[in-house]
Amino acid sequence: MDAAAPRPKENQGEPLPRVDARLKVTGQAHYPADLPAASIAYGALATSSIARGKVTKLRLDDARAVPGVLDIVTYGDMDKIDKPKFGNSSATSIGPLHDRTIFHDGQIIALAVAETFEAAEEAAQLIRAEYEEDKPTASFDSPGTKTVAAAGKSPMFKEDVKAGDFDAAFAAAAVKIDQRYSTPTQHHNPIELFSTTAYWQGDQLVVHEPSQNVTGWKVELARQLKMDPANVRIVSPFIGGAFGSKGPMTPRTAIVAVAAKRLGRPVRCVTSRMQAFGTQTYRAETRHRIRIGAGKDGRITAFAHEGWEVTSRPDLYVVGGTSATGRMYGYGSVLTHVSLVQADRNTPGYMRSPPETPYVYALENAMDEMAVALGMDPVEFRRINEPKTEPIGKKPFSSRSLIQCYDQAAEAFGWARRDPKIGAMRDGEWLIGMGCATAIYPTAVAPCAARVRLTVDGDVRLQCGSHEIGTGVRTVAGQMASERLGVAIDKISVEMGDSSLPPAPVSGGSISTASVCSAVLKACDAIRTKLFAAATAEGGPLAGSHNEEFDLADGKIVAKSGASAKVENVLKAMQVGAIEEYAEFAPKGATPEALKKLYAGTPEFHGGEQDEDSVKYAFGAEFVEVRINRYTREIRVPRIVGAFAAGRIMNTRTARSQLMGGMIWGIGQALHEATEVDRRYARYVNRDLQDYLVPVNADIKDLQVILVPEIDHAVNPAGVKGLGELGNVGTAAAVASAVFHATGKRIRDLPIRIEQLLV
Amino acid sequence: MSQPSASHVALNRRNFMTGTVSAAAAVPLLGSPAKTQEVTQSRARLREPVVTTLRINKQRHELSLDPRTSLLDALRDHAGLTGTKKGCDHGQCGACTVLVDGKRVLSCLSFAVMNDGKEVTTIEGLASSDGKLHPMQQAFIDHDAFQCGYCTPGQIMSAIGCVNEGHAESENDIREYMSGNICRCAAYPNIVAAVLQARGETRGA
Numbered sequence: 001m002d003a004a005a006p007r008p009k010e011n012q013g014e015p016l017p018r019v020d021a022r023l024k025v026t027g028q029a030h031y032p033a034d035l036p037a038a039s040i041a042y043g044a045l046a047t048s049s050i051a052r053g054k055v056t057k058l059r060l061d062d063a064r065a066v067p068g069v070l071d072i073v074t075y076g077d078m079d080k081i082d083k084p085k086f087g088n089s090s091a092t093s094i095g096p097l098h099d100r101t102i103f104h105d106g107q108i109i110a111l112a113v114a115e116t117f118e119a120a121e122e123a124a125q126l127i128r129a130e131y132e133e134d135k136p137t138a139s140f141d142s143p144g145t146k147t148v149a150a151a152g153k154s155p156m157f158k159e160d161v162k163a164g165d166f167d168a169a170f171a172a173a174a175v176k177i178d179q180r181y182s183t184p185t186q187h188h189n190p191i192e193l194f195s196t197t198a199y200w201q202g203d204q205l206v207v208h209e210p211s212q213n214v215t216g217w218k219v220e221l222a223r224q225l226k227m228d229p230a231n232v233r234i235v236s237p238f239i240g241g242a243f244g245s246k247g248p249m250t251p252r253t254a255i256v257a258v259a260a261k262r263l264g265r266p267v268r269c270v271t272s273r274m275q276a277f278g279t280q281t282y283r284a285e286t287r288h289r290i291r292i293g294a295g296k297d298g299r300i301t302a303f304a305h306e307g308w309e310v311t312s313r314p315d316l317y318v319v320g321g322t323s324a325t326g327r328m329y330g331y332g333s334v335l336t337h338v339s340l341v342q343a344d345r346n347t348p349g350y351m352r353s354p355p356e357t358p359y360v361y362a363l364e365n366a367m368d369e370m371a372v373a374l375g376m377d378p379v380e381f382r383r384i385n386e387p388k389t390e391p392i393g394k395k396p397f398s399s400r401s402l403i404q405c406y407d408q409a410a411e412a413f414g415w416a417r418r419d420p421k422i423g424a425m426r427d428g429e430w431l432i433g434m435g436c437a438t439a440i441y442p443t444a445v446a447p448c449a450a451r452v453r454l455t456v457d458g459d460v461r462l463q464c465g466s467h468e469i470g471t472g473v474r475t476v477a478g479q480m481a482s483e484r485l486g487v488a489i490d491k492i493s494v495e496m497g498d499s500s501l502p503p504a505p506v507s508g509g510s511i512s513t514a515s516v517c518s519a520v521l522k523a524c525d526a527i528r529t530k531l532f533a534a535a536t537a538e539g540g541p542l543a544g545s546h547n548e549e550f551d552l553a554d555g556k557i558v559a560k561s562g563a564s565a566k567v568e569n570v571l572k573a574m575q576v577g578a579i580e581e582y583a584e585f586a587p588k589g590a591t592p593e594a595l596k597k598l599y600a601g602t603p604e605f606h607g608g609e610q611d612e613d614s615v616k617y618a619f620g621a622e623f624v625e626v627r628i629n630r631y632t633r634e635i636r637v638p639r640i641v642g643a644f645a646a647g648r649i650m651n652t653r654t655a656r657s658q659l660m661g662g663m664i665w666g667i668g669q670a671l672h673e674a675t676e677v678d679r680r681y682a683r684y685v686n687r688d689l690q691d692y693l694v695p696v697n698a699d700i701k702d703l704q705v706i707l708v709p710e711i712d713h714a715v716n717p718a719g720v721k722g723l724g725e726l727g728n729v730g731t732a733a734a735v736a737s738a739v740f741h742a743t744g745k746r747i748r749d750l751p752i753r754i755e756q757l758l759v
Numbered sequence: 760m761s762q763p764s765a766s767h768v769a770l771n772r773r774n775f776m777t778g779t780v781s782a783a784a785a786v787p788l789l790g791s792p793a794k795t796q797e798v799t800q801s802r803a804r805l806r807e808p809v810v811t812t813l814r815i816n817k818q819r820h821e822l823s824l825d826p827r828t829s830l831l832d833a834l835r836d837h838a839g840l841t842g843t844k845k846g847c848d849h850g851q852c853g854a855c856t857v858l859v860d861g862k863r864v865l866s867c868l869s870f871a872v873m874n875d876g877k878e879v880t881t882i883e884g885l886a887s888s889d890g891k892l893h894p895m896q897q898a899f900i901d902h903d904a905f906q907c908g909y910c911t912p913g914q915i916m917s918a919i920g921c922v923n924e925g926h927a928e929s930e931n932d933i934r935e936y937m938s939g940n941i942c943r944c945a946a947y948p949n950i951v952a953a954v955l956q957a958r959g960e961t962r963g964a
Contacts, residue, residue: 018900118806191941661946664945700947
């Protein structure tokens, strides 16, 4: 079988091709900036060239003189609308045109609008600002930072978890390490550029913009524009990569909406790749101190994880991964603390596995160091510390297949052939290293609504305001309906990415498949109930068989006894052309406000470590081989194997692809990605895809994903754990571990670059 | 203090063109109102639309374009063919790859006027009129060689170019010669599998 379509194992769905595959290979998938709008005007942003201070004067004459320029939106023009409110629907509280204060480099100072893209760009570049400039604070160690405790600063990060007496246990430990790690600033850089197209139809506003959160944006944009949310529509049928960057809305959206209103014409603003670094969010740089103490038997008795994270002056964005690292293994005692370090920077935000990527990297690199200190095999070290319950609240795991993942990945990788001696494995001029690490991601789920219609012709129309960011959510939602309604996938149309559809939660936190499929399941089951009732009613085709079990297959109601009736005939008997069900799913433990909050664009998340009965996580194990050139220290990753268990797999094809993409992200995090900050000016230096390095085709060779079967009914009705963010957790630590194995050099600061191996 | 507004002071195609011409004309003439007017007029002339004829997917398109219009923007904003994507506008990501006279070209790095009279093939021109997909398109579906799909038109056009250049003879070759097309979802192993599947049928197709 083709590697892209793994044969399903227990509790795994068929590897159907994506329902939108044909659109994507023919250029007919319309991303928001592709959607037509009549007599469009083009916008281009002008941004600040300082990171801290005030704009004292803007000179617009040259820009206005450019032929074709229609308008310039700047200070004073946004006074009648409200500033953004920092939160899950808004990337920042900075209203860049509300006042002249500059909080970060690359802050929007104006939007030039013109008849053509070329004229708009020319005008934007002719806008001249005069500033009263203050010396900015760039990052950690810069003069002028302000450090505050993170706990309680975000609803997602309530406390610094702890258990037992760390100090005493660490002091008494026979073997211990105390080390520091760091991860750099990273930018998502989805290949689709960020864009906003806005137009007005009377008092109705339509916005075409790539979004992971159309409902949240509708409500937040309406709040900013002081409108009824019913009059705002966000349209985002396809999203060209997101990775968290399109979760919160940025201030540009309202500015473009105002420009369209002033002109009475649609306005499209496509942000340049360079401007995106300052006008969107990013992964904050982090620092970590980790202390681990263990007995000579390898049992961990003490674990401490302290983290520091950069954020902006106005907004306290929390990364906060200690909730997961503090529960990863059966530590005897746990101490954690997270601090936020404020600087003159744009506000950071969610980027694929936001807390886990940096925090688990630090933990897993430390675990490898600890295994070395103990003289133990790193897999065995993890096996010894496998917990029965999580150490903080002593709750059981709803399911935890970490050891199965390690065993299957180790076998496929050939871990047994690894010579543990440092530098012992070579191939000509290449030093070979092998390493491994654990992946973990919390399993959350949120309320979600869906509408499903089954027609007498056997067609299904499925509507849900979720977002196709490349995960395959359209496909798996269609598969869920196909299974429950007994209708072939090509008879199902799936509509997503529009705030006029039934609301879905933000496509973040790996919740979409679980939340959407649970809602679709509920709608389909309501249709089944109606069909079965009608079929068995007096005069119905299956009258009299009330106590039977029924299923739907191939357009028929099939009883366990073998009797069957065509769905078409049941609908005709009901004298209807279609059955349509609108279902609202709320997870176990949802508050009475949960559905109201879904419509308000502020959905509750459940699961992870928040539930009473158990903690819910998906796990994986990743093994990598690195080859390091003896002379040049060039680092290659010719081989990577990951085994993951994530409950029910809806579609092995889309699941494998997501995990594969995650693992490659992990390689990028380990070896390539870093946004360099010019510490003098608090300015990003490498603001393009030439200098911001991401993995390319030639960086990846042999990659294997193993989907480990797992059944978990506790997580949600669909039995699904999210896996879009699992794949890139731990990878960088596995690479660091392999680099150590090859060279004896322990690299603790990412990314690992040739120069670190030369010294 | 006064400085260029934007952090985008780096040279790009557009300010290079307006910038160099005006600078060349303006530097020795500063301070003279008459000469300034002359400069403004020469800049205005630069922006005067130029009629450009492109053959796109075997159809003739006569477009009146600002001479600074890239081939990419001409396709998307003027010919209505939005299948070709803008990912960086700097020739760094490959999303805008099209075939010009059969060879792969980054359409964001080419002015439309430079392609007058040339044969441009975009993603919309690959499937046959009866809807049958090009073998490379089918192979991308078969091997799930995309996730979000945004870089996909560029990947497919580049893959066809790569095969026809003779650079798809081995997996290593494919990896190397497809590395100008970034896939942020990272479908790379699947892209290689797709090119391998379709290379035979693509040659000379």
